[in-house]
Amino acid sequence: MSTLPLLKVNDxxxxxxxxIGCRNVSFELYAGEVLAIVGESxxxxxxxxxxxxxxxxxxxxxxxxxxxxxxxRDLARMxxxxxxxxMRTDWGFVHxxxxxxxxxTVSAGxxxxxxxxxxxxxxxxxxxxxxxxxxxxVEIGVDRIDDQPRAFSGGMRQRLQIARNLVTSPRLVFMxxxxxxxxxxxxARLLDLVRGLVHDLGLAAVIVTHDxxxxxxxxxxxxxxxxGAVIEQGLTDRVLDDPxxxxxxxxxxxxxxx
Amino acid sequence: MATPLVVSEVxxxxxxxxxxxxxxxxVANVSFSVKAGECxxxxxxxxxxxxxILKMLYGNYGVDEGQILMDHDGKLVNLATAEPRxxxxxxxxxxxxxxxxxxxxxxxSALDIVAEPLQAxxxxxxxxxxxxxxxxxxxxxxxxLWSLPPATFSGGEQQRVNIARGFITDHRILLLDExxxxxxxxxRAVVVELIAEKKAKGTALIGIFHDEEVRDAVADRILDxxxxxxxxxxx
Amino acid sequence: xNDLATYNxxxxxxxxxxxxxxxxxxxxxxxxxxxxxxxxxxPMPYGxxxxxxxxxxxxxxxxxxxxxxxxxxxxTTNAVSIxxxxxxxxxxxxxxxxxxxxxxxxxxxIPEEKLSExxxxxxxxxxxxxxxxxxxxxxxxRKMHALEEYGLMHVKLYEDxxxxxxxxxxxxxxxxxxxxxxxxxxxxxxxxxxKMHMSEALxxxxxxxxxxxxxxxxxxxxxxxxxxxHPFEIQSFDKPCAxxxxxxxxxxxxxxxxxxxxxxxxxxxxxxxxRRACGHAGHMLARKEAAE
Ligand SMILES: Nc1ncnc2c1ncn2[C@@H]1O[C@H](COP(=O)(O)OP(=O)(O)O)[C@@H](O)[C@H]1O
Ligand SMILES: Nc1ncnc2c1ncn2[C@@H]1O[C@H](COP(=O)(O)OP(=O)(O)O)[C@@H](O)[C@H]1O
Ligand SMILES: [Mg+2]
Ligand SMILES: [Mg+2]
Ligand SMILES: [Zn+2]
Numbered sequence: 001m002s003t004l005p006l007l008k009v010n011d012x013x014x015x016x017x018x019x020i021g022c023r024n025v026s027f028e029l030y031a032g033e034v035l036a037i038v039g040e041s042x043x044x045x046x047x048x049x050x051x052x053x054x055x056x057x058x059x060x061x062x063x064x065x066x067x068x069x070x071x072x073r074d075l076a077r078m079x080x081x082x083x084x085x086x087m088r089t090d091w092g093f094v095h096x097x098x099x100x101x102x103x104x105t106v107s108a109g110x111x112x113x114x115x116x117x118x119x120x121x122x123x124x125x126x127x128x129x130x131x132x133x134x135x136x137x138v139e140i141g142v143d144r145i146d147d148q149p150r151a152f153s154g155g156m157r158q159r160l161q162i163a164r165n166l167v168t169s170p171r172l173v174f175m176x177x178x179x180x181x182x183x184x185x186x187x188a189r190l191l192d193l194v195r196g197l198v199h200d201l202g203l204a205a206v207i208v209t210h211d212x213x214x215x216x217x218x219x220x221x222x223x224x225x226x227x228g229a230v231i232e233q234g235l236t237d238r239v240l241d242d243p244x245x246x247x248x249x250x251x252x253x254x255x256x257x258x
Numbered sequence: 259m260a261t262p263l264v265v266s267e268v269x270x271x272x273x274x275x276x277x278x279x280x281x282x283x284x285v286a287n288v289s290f291s292v293k294a295g296e297c298x299x300x301x302x303x304x305x306x307x308x309x310x311i312l313k314m315l316y317g318n319y320g321v322d323e324g325q326i327l328m329d330h331d332g333k334l335v336n337l338a339t340a341e342p343r344x345x346x347x348x349x350x351x352x353x354x355x356x357x358x359x360x361x362x363x364x365x366x367s368a369l370d371i372v373a374e375p376l377q378a379x380x381x382x383x384x385x386x387x388x389x390x391x392x393x394x395x396x397x398x399x400x401x402x403l404w405s406l407p408p409a410t411f412s413g414g415e416q417q418r419v420n421i422a423r424g425f426i427t428d429h430r431i432l433l434l435d436e437x438x439x440x441x442x443x444x445x446r447a448v449v450v451e452l453i454a455e456k457k458a459k460g461t462a463l464i465g466i467f468h469d470e471e472v473r474d475a476v477a478d479r480i481l482d483x484x485x486x487x488x489x490x491x492x493x
Numbered sequence: 494x495n496d497l498a499t500y501n502x503x504x505x506x507x508x509x510x511x512x513x514x515x516x517x518x519x520x521x522x523x524x525x526x527x528x529x530x531x532x533x534x535x536p537m538p539y540g541x542x543x544x545x546x547x548x549x550x551x552x553x554x555x556x557x558x559x560x561x562x563x564x565x566x567x568x569t570t571n572a573v574s575i576x577x578x579x580x581x582x583x584x585x586x587x588x589x590x591x592x593x594x595x596x597x598x599x600x601x602x603i604p605e606e607k608l609s610e611x612x613x614x615x616x617x618x619x620x621x622x623x624x625x626x627x628x629x630x631x632x633x634x635r636k637m638h639a640l641e642e643y644g645l646m647h648v649k650l651y652e653d654x655x656x657x658x659x660x661x662x663x664x665x666x667x668x669x670x671x672x673x674x675x676x677x678x679x680x681x682x683x684x685x686x687x688k689m690h691m692s693e694a695l696x697x698x699x700x701x702x703x704x705x706x707x708x709x710x711x712x713x714x715x716x717x718x719x720x721x722x723h724p725f726e727i728q729s730f731d732k733p734c735a736x737x738x739x740x741x742x743x744x745x746x747x748x749x750x751x752x753x754x755x756x757x758x759x760x761x762x763x764x765x766x767x768r769r770a771c772g773h774a775g776h777m778l779a780r781k782e783a784a785e
Contacts, residue, residue, distance in 0.1 A: 030343055033343060080636075080640065081640040081641075084640060084642065103627065103648070105627075106627065106648055106652055107652060107655055109651070109655055110648045110651045110652050110655065113648070113651055114644055114645070114648050115644070117644040117645075117647035117648060117651065118642065118643075118644025118645075119644070122647070122719075122720055122721050123720060123721045123722050124651065124654055124720040124721075124722050124723050125722050127651065128651075128655075145655075146655050146656070188364045188365070189364075189365070191364070192363070192364050192365045192366070195363075217363070220342060220343070220346055221342045221343075234320075234342055235317060235318075235342040235345055235346070236342075237318050238317060238318055238319065238320060238342075241313070241318055241319065242272075242313075242318070242319040242320050244273070244320065245275070246275035246276070246279075249274075249275045249276055250275075250276060253276055
């Protein structure tokens with residue numbers, strides 16, 4: 001158990017003009033921990049995720065990341081070059097819509113290999129071997145390596161997006177509704193895959209979902225958001241089986257079994 | 259520590275916000291301890307709060323008041339207030355739980371579900387599977403089911419998978435919530451035997467058993483949960 | 494026309510030339526970096542080398558000797574009209590001989606003859622942005638250059654190999670300049686890429702429609718991108734030039750008849766003539782002479 005948190009979030013708020021995106025969010029995330037952010041549409045989940053992953057600048061508050069060199073860095077003060085490097089090496093971001101996270105007009109192999117090339121890998125054979133390996137891990141036939149994701153089903157695209165993100169062995173992955181647009185049966189397979197990968201790689205992850213079953217299956221901890229604020233948080237099974245807040249009780253009661 | 263679990267003045271109530279905020283007190287002033295090698299059985303009528311106590315001990319239910327102290331790797335942890343990651347850490351190495359029902363994980367075989375807690379503690383997969391196989395055959399789960407995900411198993415079959423998963427590790431504290439409810443006599447006897455083995459190894463066990471025969475066979479002590487009734491405490 | 498030439502030497506007004514020269518100086522100072530400039534309307538359509546023409550017009554002096562080539566030839570329509578244009582608006586001396594030229598404007602080729610100090614090669618560039626292929630957003634490509642994020646260039650080469658078994662890009666083959674900026678050498682064949690490296694001549698690139706100027710100063714590192722296990726290679730031709738017998742030059746295919754007869758000859762016409770004048774002969778020429 002690592003003693004220092006990977007991510008330290010202190011009193012983060014984001015306003016869109018006078019409209020609240022999210023407010024006063026604080027938490028720490030440790031290596032290997034999976035945190036689910038749940039809440040209804042418009043509750044601020046995506047806004048918070050964007051503030052954590054530097055896709056948005058918080059209006060106030062600090063997000064610090066524990067760099068591989070052992071130092072904590074305030075993400076808002078990091079140079080753009082370093083930040084982007086971090087995002088494509090030590091972090092992953094899985095979008096709800098795979099087209100937002102993939103290059104739809106280059107092959108599956110190149111989609112997976114891009115991060116390797118970006119960090120200076122210059123051996124075609126090795127890049128391709130690593131890409132094959134990852135396609136296998138996400139259950140995409142290696143014979144599809146030269147196909148473009150345009151020819152893939154939704155579930156395959158999402159698995160490809162995951163492979164593309166994990167190829168550089170990131171320590172932290174952000175996911176925004178990773179199973180959002182998928183059929184139920186396809187969702188189950190993807191969830192199982194993500195669960196296995198997160199576990200095997202010891203990834204830390206922040207997963208936004210409105211689906212409590214996803215939170216139950218994937219996360220260790222969860223935060224419930226309402227109107228931009230975190231109203232309840234804790235161990236996932238504790239929040240789901242013994243919800244305290246009226247809103248959380250309502251959320252939990254509106255599903256049969258999670 | 260010869261007493262790996264100490265519960266002190268624990269109270270629990272549920273506030274039902276969806277029912278006009280009705281507050282339902284469940285237990286209060288729960289105090290007891292369990293020694294290594296001892297099996298304490300929670301008794302009392304249905305609805306008295308037995309499962310709720312077990313779930314609090316596991317960190318699954320929140321605790322309103324009091325302390326739940328556990329010996330975790332030589333350190334004292336108060337599970338009532340511990341951070342989520344500490345609770346998970348305690349669950350991984352110190353605290354086991356066999357619930358009434360198996361929560362099935364899609365696409366994972368029965369054998370791997372059973373082996374998983376060992377693997378999580380760093381045991382090599384093959385070794386963990388061998389151990390899992392041993393337990394599943396002891397519990398008479400047909401071999402042809404081992405490689406299948408238990409989603410389609412009968413209640414009794416699922417429960418045996420659940421028991422094997424709970425018993426595979428050498429956690430020092432083991433919580434059992436009616437593990438034998440859906441088992442036949444032959445398999446109930448196996449569970450009694452497994453519990454006896456745990457006790458011999460010094461595991462502290464806290465269980466709920468409706469079956470009197472099983473209860474009498476395993477219990478060193480029966481704790482009447484009615485004694486923790488909040489009304490009684492208030493009176 | 495004389496008046497025009499006097500008052501506005503080389504067509505552009507002095508203000509404009511100054512502006513373009515500033516862009517050129519900046520481009521030279523930051524090798525491979527695309528400098529935006531206020532491209533002017535020229536009396537020819539885009540795609541006819543308006544960028545190169547503006548660069549040439551801005552650096553041209555009365556003493557210069559101008560050569561213009563399209564493909565490798567001095568006598569194609571595009572080359573002829575640009576040469577005529579500068580004769581008219583600047584009244585400069587023109588030549589077809591690489592050695593004699595001080596400024597060479599080109600569309601596709603770098604002359605075979607090694608260029609030397611004091612010479613300037615001006616390229617007409619249609620699409621200056623090498624990252625455009627995979628990233629159409631200009632804001633993003635600018636950022637990628639600024640942050641030196643060039644992984645995408647290798648994605649392009651990867652795709653090439655995945656599809657064809659080798660890097661099939663033969664024109665506009667991307668290079669890294671002075672270890673910093675990735676640059677598109679315009680539609681030159683990759684055969685010419687090695688000539689850009691450590692060239693003694695100044696190389697200027699003008700893209701009229703895209704309003705960009707970039708440069709490779711003399712003696713600058715220019716490295717073609719590749720993979721360790723698929724190293725950069727130039728095209729090779731299995732036969733020498735049919736006219737002058739030259740090997741190790743870039744050849745064009747010439748169709749001789751409609752029965753499939755064809756020959757390969759130097760794309761650089763001046764180089765070919767030069768060699769023939771020195772007595773070199775390829776097999777076609779030898780045969781013709783034998784017949785006479
Ligand atoms: N770009 C934006 N401009 C203005 N308001 C926004 C913007 N993005 C989100 N919001 C508002 O912020 C709140 C939180 O939105 P969001 O973070 O997208 O919630 P969620 O992901 O939980 O659905 C909503 O009220 C939403 O309308
Ligand atoms: N998650 C919960 N939310 C609300 N009430 C609960 C919850 N869990 C248990 N209870 C209530 O607490 C009381 C004790 O239940 P339980 O602990 O299951 O008793 P036992 O196991 O002794 O039958 C019951 O009235 C039950 O309805
Ligand atoms: Mg959202
Ligand atoms: Mg019960
Ligand atoms: Zn020739």
